[in-house]
Amino acid sequence: MTPTDRGYCPVQPGAVLLGGPRFQADPHHLYNDMRREHGSVVAVELPGGVPAWLVIGYREMHQVTNSPELFPRDVSLWNQWGNIPEDWPLLPMVGQPMPSIYFTAGAEHRRHLAMVEPALESVDPFELRRVCEDLADRLIDGFCGRGTAELMAEFAEPLPVLALGALLGLPKEEGPHLAWSMKVMADGGADAQGAHLQFMGHMQRLVAMKKAAPGDDLVSRMLAYPTPFTDEEYVNDLMAITAAGHLTTSDWVGNSVRLMLTDDRFAAALGGGRRSISQAMNEVLWEEGPTSILAGRWAARDTRLGDKVIRAGDLLLLGLAAANTDPHVRQHVSDAVHTGNNAHFAFSHGEYRCPFPAQHIAEIIARTGIEVLLDRLPDLDLAVPAQQLTRRPSPFMHGMSALPVVFTPVRAVGGFQ
Known part of the structure; x- marks a missing residue:
């Protein structure tokens, strides 16, 4: 099917290129400029000349995420398929038609959710916290005697993948390469x-291993679900769970520590004892x-959003970070660190939001890691001026490329081996 057959729409005149140094250096100012110049729905251009709409308004984000019939997460609707090369590097993040919890809509999405969510709910939060405490101690033991560390590579990145590996029953030696x-x-x-492809290979081996020898782990509980799924479906769902759980939790830890070391409000909150850590992490x-930008939704028919005309099959990118900082709602959340306001879009929203058990798992991993880190290294400080810190190159994920301390x-103290 050609682009014309699918209602192909070219890049809009004046579209904002989604990428480049401004997304790394100062995304919030960039979002403010977008809002002032383009409004709450912005025509953007993805690398390779691929058009999309970036939703940056809080109200418009609610409209999109609360309208799964009009804006389904159904990548097969995309009117760009005839224009997308097979080696397009953003395909893994934008998605391809495949049977999984992340890239399906409606009844098919609910079928996958019915298998995945009970497996996530079965995780014992107290046992997970114990595992995370031991993992955090073991990681800190690796650098605590030096007086210096690069916290992203040595702590924030390995902690979630090791914790998730324990939940999944993944061999420990595969953790570092899986994270990479x-x-x-x-x-x-x-x-x-x-x-x-390498990520997929890890999950394929894991499914085969658990089919041959089930254990007391999340994968085995997924495989034991009464309604059978194909191996491809199990692998795709595990990729969605693992990527979402690792990437976001890693950056949640890194961003929390960075704000603690560069913002006096966060320093006071995170240093004020364990009761205030969860409040500070919520404000993070x-x-x-x-997650700065989440792909995606596809318009099921022609419609209007904000002041823009959206055509059937157009890709909408969810600008979660921009919506959270929309000036129209800031007056209501300025004291979020004290009030615990949870109306943010960090876990998306609506039918396709991150499942609540997964949110709880991420919070346990991130909070436990930060608590142990601050208990062990109470005088933690940046090793370089704050302005020298750099963000990851991805426009989708909002995290630090390095955090030297x-x-x-x-x-x-001798964490477990």
Whole structure:
């Protein structure tokens, strides 16, 4: 089918290029400029000349996420398929028609959710917290005697994948390479497609291993669901769970620590004891949420959104970070660190939001890691001026490429091996 057959729409005149140094250096100012110049729905151009709409208004985000019939998460509707090369590096993040919890809509999405959500709900939060405490201690033991560390590579990135690996029953030795493949895939560079295939290979081996020898783990509970799924469906659902759980949790930890070290309000909140840590982490989701842009929704028919005409099959990107900082709602959430306002879009919203058990798992991993880190290294400080910190190149994920710190060296406590 050709682009014309599918209602192909070219890039809009004046479309904003989605990428480049401004997305890394100062995305919030960029979103404010977009809002002033283009309104709440912005015509954007993805690498390769691919058109899309970026939703940055809070009210418009509610409209899209609360209208699954009009804006389904059905990538097969995309009017660009005839214009997308097979090696397009953003395909792993934007998606392809495949049977999974993430890339299906309606009854098919609910079928996958009915299998995945009970498996996530079965996770014992107290056991997960114990595992995360031990993992965090083991990671900190690896650098605590030096007095210096690069917290992204040595703590924030390995902690979630190790914790998720324990839940999934993944062999420990596969954790580092699994984390690398997900990071490269999300950054959307030239190696993204290859990293996506390697990520898939990890999940294929895991499904085969658990089919041969089930255990007390999340994958085995998915496989035990009464209605059978194909191996492809199990693999795709595990990829969705693992990528969403690792990438966002890693950046949630990194962004929380960065704000603590660069913003006096967060320093006071995160340093004020464990009761205030969850409140501060909630405000991080408002101010510096780990997912900047989420793909996507596709218009089921011609419609209007904001002041823009959306054509059937157009791709809508959810600007979660921009919507959370929309000036129209800031007056209601300015004291979020104290009130615990949870009306943010950090986990998306509506029928296709991140399942609540997955949100709880992410919070346990991130909060436990930060608590252990601050208990062990209370005088943590940046090793470089704040303006020298750089963000990851991905326009989709909002996190730090590195977070170098200094602290008073302390002895190792001997986390489990």
